[in-house]
Amino acid sequence: MITSSQLTGLRTSLPLVAERADAIAVDFYARLFGERPDLLRDQFNRGDQAQGRQQRELALTMLALARDVVGTQVGVGRSVARGREASASTAVAPWSSPAAASWEVRAAARETTSRLAQRHAAIGVGPDEYDLFARHLSAAFAAALGPAWTDEVADGWRALYEQTRDELVSSVAAVYRRADLEPGDDWREALVTERRVEAEDVVALTLVSADSEALPAYRAGQFASIQVTLADGARQIRQYSLRGGADEQWRVSARVLTGVPELGLPPGEVSNHLLAHVQVGDVVSVSPPIGSLTVDELDDAPLVLVSAGIGCTPVLGMLDHLARVDPDREVTVLHFERTPERHAHRAELEALVAALPRGRLRVSYTQGSLSALSAASTVGVAGAGAIGPPDVDASLDGAGAYLDPIDLGTVDLTPQHRVFLCGPVPFMAIVRAALIEHGVPAERVHHFVFGPDDGSVTRTDTGQRRRSALDEA
8 A cells, every 4th residue: 555655755746757757668668678688679579669659658657557546545636626727748637527537547547557467468577577677667767857756756656666566466477377377387389280371461370289288268359479589589479369269279360560661660570470481380489368358258238349450350259259159149340441352351250240140240441541530530430331241342432531431320339338449549549439429338348459558549649640540450
């Protein structure tokens, strides 16, 4: 429990930390990788680091956790009043009411901790590494705050870090327990038994255990990490959804990221390696199944599954599960792709929806005309087209604003629906906003961001939308 003096240190320093959070995050990673370059080479995502995504996520994470502690232990009303008097860069935002502030801050903190635990399990962060992180984070804070980094302030942030660390260690251990593994036994060897190139640039792999012990069972919608050795010796890690299928098999698909050099976006190291080099008979390292974007432990509410591009893969895992254990569930599937040639796993998607008596599918192609994201955010999902059986000709939509092919007004949406979003961050942000406008409560719209989450899905935008919403799909 954070003491009153530690809370005072957090509260008084939070506005200054908010102003300098980005600098703290950048300095932290520079210090960390300066001492341990192996962490960048073999554990952290070099592409995300090059784009600054992990740095932005760390800055937002620090603020979300601190705001939660200050808001819940000091009193939201005082925080709101202070936020109304402060600038937009200070510690708390001017919500419309104390109740709204309390719910928003607490929900953000819960989501942040859950996401961090999944991320740390996905890349194999061990308990011993948290001491290393603490040392470099403290040094980065001290450098950024200068004289304001007093003993009281340092003690407050140290207490917050230790509280978060304990929650993360416990949550990561729970991931291992669910996979019948001990902490530290986070990587298994998996054999590639099938390889298929889907669409233009998607490689689909089937994996089985490379030893006598089967790969762990997983829940519909979960993902696993794959670690491969690249040409320069680095052992990079990426996350891929598990698509369902036969027991003791994992099926994953990776879309190759070509990169956009002029925007500072590097090609996908692991996706390109999987397409170019991994063949049947090869062995890769895999993590335990991870992720909370699942349908098997929720209520029996009607579902809407909305995906774009390779975001279809967790949807396929959910549909496979529903077809086997809950075929009478009411399910509407909306999938977006740029062109028919890029549509991976279309036949599989259609077959799984057809196996559900109350399943409906609409596939829409945007023809690659997705340049006006600001217009798309305003338009939402305005357009024409009824939900019905798959029809290739009917869904070949011409150029237009993003999400133009489907009008959510034609979808039977109620406050009781649960919605799962799977796809690029800008896509999920636009769809989430439109769903809420159509009456679906925010807490019933579920999403998960693979890689660093800079808050863009929930409208904390830090620049991710400079790319087209399907560029990463």
